Amino acid sequence: MTTSLLHLRRRLLCGLALAVWSASPAWAVDEAPDAFVRRFTSEMIDLVRTDKMIKSGDLNHIATVVDARVLPHLNFQRMTAQAVGPGWRQATPEQKSRIQAEFKILLVRTYSGALTQIGDQTVLVKPLRGAPTDAEVLVRSELKGRGEPIQLDYRLEKTPGEGAGWKIYNLNVMGIWLIDTYRSQFAEEINAKGLDGLINTLAERNRSNAKK
Helix, strand or coil, X not given: CCHHHHHHHHHHHHHHHHHHHCCCCCCCCCCCHHHHHHHHHHHHHHHXXXXXXXXXXXXXXXXXXXXXXXXXHECHHHHHHHHHCCHHHHCCHHHHHHHHHHHHHHXXXXXXXXXXXXXXXEEEECCCCCCCCCCEEXXXXXXXXXXXXXXXXXXXXXXXXXXXXXXXXXXXXXXXXHXXXXXXXXXXXXXXXXXXXXXXXXXHHXXXXXXX
């Protein structure tokens, strides 16, 4: 795989992640999953076009957006657990908390600079396959702009109770699932150094990124 293609995929993953961050906080509980994806992705594109602080790559501003809007609309604990793999079940509550905290920082730091790459794209959400009663669905879409359409897929789950609604737990860009990519990376660290080694590696990477 060429370096330019890897960079493109990373930029698109960031843009996809921002779709969650920029969504309106007042989501309808009974909103269909494909309508959900269509709306928040369009909102993301509009936000990037108009928010000068995002376009300038202001990391502090982006982090504030994440803290305010991402957690209610994304099953971050499930994403982290899947990224860690079988070791998650053996992790202590403190280890789980630290891994989630460092993983969140890593995602923000890694993809924040890609927000400036969003331009005049539009989103086409494909017909949803599944039953109205499904609690987990796969929503497929394409990002259209200059050049070939970009594949964007979302795995969603419907959660009950307080904060009920659709939440994203994995993202696929051009055939690459975000959590699967991190799972392979984390597995190497866990096999070599254990869970504490993974935490230390994530923390060190975050400290290094913060200095850039």
